[in-house]
Amino acid sequence: MSTPSAAARGPAVGTVREITLAQAIREALAEEMRRDPRVFLLGEDVAEAGTPFKVLSGLVDEFGPQRVIDTPISEAGFVGIAVGAAMTGMRPVVDIMFGDFLTLAMDQIVNQAAKVHYMSGGKLKVPLVIRTTLGATRRSAAQHSQSLHAWFAHIPGLKVAVPSTPYDAKGLLKTAIRDDNPVLFFEDKMMYQVKGPVPEEEYTIPFGVADVKRPGRDVTLVATSSMVYVALEAAELLEQDGISAEVVDPRTIFPLDVETLVRSARKTGRVVVVDEGHRRYGVTAELAATIAEEAFYDLEAPVRRVGALDVPVPFSPVLEDQTVPTPEQVASVARELCGRN
Amino acid sequence: MPREVIMPALGMAQETGKVLRWWRSEGEEVRQGEPLLEVETDKANVEIESPASGVLARVLAREGDEVPVGQVIGWILLPGEEPSELPAAPVSAPAAAAAAVSTEEVLGPPTVAEPAPVRPRASPKARRLAREMGVDLRSVQGSGPGGAILASDLQRLTEAAPASELPHVWKLMAERTARAWSTVPHFFLQRDVRADRLVAWHQALRQRLQVELTYTDLLVKLVATALRAHPEVNARWEDGRIRRLPDVNVGIAVATEHGLVVPVVHRADELPVERIAQRRAELVDRARAGRLRPEDVDGGTFTISNLGMYGVDRFLAVVNAPQAAILSVGRLADRVVAEEGRPVVRPTLSLGLACDHRVLDGARAARFLETLAAWVEEPLALLDFGR
Structure with a gap:
């Protein structure tokens, strides 16, 4: 990583x-x-x-x-x-x-x-x-x-x-x-x-303040926890295709910094939400719905979700790796949104 | 793509409409805007115009049928389109009798076939932009996934149409109003005034004078005198200070073919109405001919904009910076006003005053407007104003 x-x-x-x-x-x-x-x-x-x-x-x-x-x-x-x-x-x-x-x-x-x-x-x-x-x-x-x-x-x-x-x-x-x-x-x-x-100095970070981990123009990748690294790697892949991806890390999913998510969505018009929980009824659903509600008239494409497959995580390494979001998968969804697949 | 004919909602609460008569039968040509059918609602019978030019290819609601609003009641094939492009006929209706859908069939939702989607594929952002720009999405080529129209397709549209070169006057107007609107802190006052005495004055004077006399001329006189009475309005904002101006020079906004110009009647407070009218006529002629000289437009200390002749009842203007204020004058017309508790019909007009809040405050501007209103309502009061 x-x-x-x-x-x-x-x-x-x-x-x-x-x-x-x-x-x-x-x-x-x-x-x-x-x-x-x-x-x-x-x-x-x-x-x-x-x-x-x-x-x-x-x-x-x-x-x-x-x-x-x-x-x-x-x-x-x-x-x-x-x-x-x-x-x-x-x-x-x-x-x-x-x-x-x-x-x-x-x-x-x-x-x-x-x-x-x-x-x-x-x-x-x-x-x-x-x-x-x-x-x-x-x-x-x-x-x-x-x-x-x-x-x-x-x-x-x-x-x-x-x-x-x-x-x-x-x-x-x-x-x-x-x-x-x-x-x-x-x-x-x-x-x-x-x-x-x-x-080394003392500092704290308030809850409910998202962080833009990488600024971009064409598509927003909202990612939580370790999926931030997946999104950052996806952004690198996308850059090779001339797509500029912004990576936004909510940091806390409740309270949620709706404003920053929506601002980024308004800017790029395209959003992929990535979270390692199961896709079904998951964090990605909540974030995607919130963004769609607030930024609908600035969206160029449906908000897409990338989460873990809706299966119990397999013990087989080969299979396990198939169940979680990967940079390639996130980049592929982002390319689709940009009409570049 | 064939255009659908839809049972329109002609009233807020209308749920259904009854087809009274088709003015065209299937296979006949129709032009956009021509009456296509007559519809009866609970309130009235209304002629519905054809939404497109082409051939009325299929009629789905027969005369006498009552149909929910929003329902497709027919299809028009545009020039060059084939009948095969029509959406599939309703399942319940035999192909030969596709035109005849009985009321029950129409009202029973499961039996009605889905009409082909006429909504073009477009992103929500593109839809919003198209609405804001007044662009019909059906005329736009989409570049997104599945041919979806994206915001960039609309932006390209505006770039594609090259802006025509603007006349110099228009450029100046654009530049000055933009600067004034963005740098001058505006505030606005409005006041309706009785105009019966103004009308009487105009009529009396017009017969005596050699020149054509307009209400604007009278207003220039009244405004100029009111500015003399309120020198704080005859002023400008200059480098963080208010500078009162010695002369009262009243500009008149004149619309020309090339844009707005504001020629100036200099020292209007010292001129008799006849001279004002002469000067105004001369200036307007020059303005329309595009032959205003610098001295005709320089030195204004206040502006009057009169849109009454265009039937505008009331409006507010952008301050003609660096001047402190601009008067906007609406249409002089008979209106019902309350007088001693009773409705009375009188000629009235509406005065609007837009001000630079750095030079004037609400109270000062209001006192000026008060004086002006009083004199419009009784021009004889000018006689009492001595210097």
């Missing part, structure tokens, strides 16, 4: 280093834990193991087992603990190793965390962050490869972040921890080793 130079969004001052997305996440957590003693981590294998993806390595050494808590394999249980802790004033950050395991904690997330603030008449808040993963192609088979972020964006009361770069991941995670609402924070498990520029 290449690191896009256009993704550099560091402030002009101070030192900017190239670090991995995993390091950026770890930095965000460490900084927030130093800043606020109410912040603590819990989940499976988060302490000494530092998660299977080694994202949290070393945190237990600095903050101790009281603030970096290993749990049993019991998602419903420890998410419930976190919801309760959040209601009573703590700021827990839960680690759900594979996004697929969110299914086990759905009641705690959807029926409790998302609802408590409303049902208590605003008396209670749930400042909870659930960090988890999405994304296929790790050869992890159907129960460890899903991208289920759309489910949570559907639920009022939850916010959903889908960062694509180390810079965005760090800034958004710090915002998520400081947010008084439950936030689902999805990291593509294939992106942890992606490197990108991150300033």
